[in-house]
Amino acid sequence: DTGVSQDPRHKITKRGQNVTFRCDPISEHNRLYWYRQTLGQGPEFLTYFQNEAQLEKSRLLSDRFSAERPKGSFSTLEIQRTEQGDSAMYLCASGGPSGSYNEQFFGPGTRLTVL
């Protein structure tokens, strides 16, 4: 399977705990995005990587959130001291070379529930 993969698919945690999600993009894609989707809304942009460089972060990404993409391959999104408001679907997407009109291809998402 050469699509975008995400792990885990589901995560249930207690308020105050830290969680980490992983995204493996399509191998030849150098652009990687994280989005968050809550019930009744469309996905909302969180952050963008071009290769290993994090080039943009949304205002939605509070200082409890951190994302990395070491070596420009897979990416991780960590949420520290989770809050109930963090409950959402976290989506990763990848796209081809920057500077061109390219679609973004999404993974299956990680569903986070904070109790």
Place this chain on the structure above:
Amino acid sequence: DQQVKQNSPSLSVQEGRISILNCDYTNSMFDYFLWYKKYPAEGPTFLISISSIKDKNEDGRFTVFLNKSAKHLSLHIVPSQPGDSAVYFCAASAYGGATNKLIFGTGTLLAVQP
């Protein structure tokens, strides 16, 4: 502010008929538009896109129309099939932005009745 709007939360059509999903945007900097389809518990699946230099793009049963003066686009599905039942999201990006991040609407739930 909602820069991309899908004002119809749901749409029901009969199998074989045309489905028309609508989307409006407010940001005149948007110049690339995409439609995604999403099933429950899955990520969005890319369907079709259009750049602002075109007013129509067709791919099989799916056609997207863009009216830049009205800041409006629509997705036509002909003929509609029960397997098309899903949530459809309209998304837009500004090519001049370095990230090409997507701004999504809130989605329209399409139900195709057999």
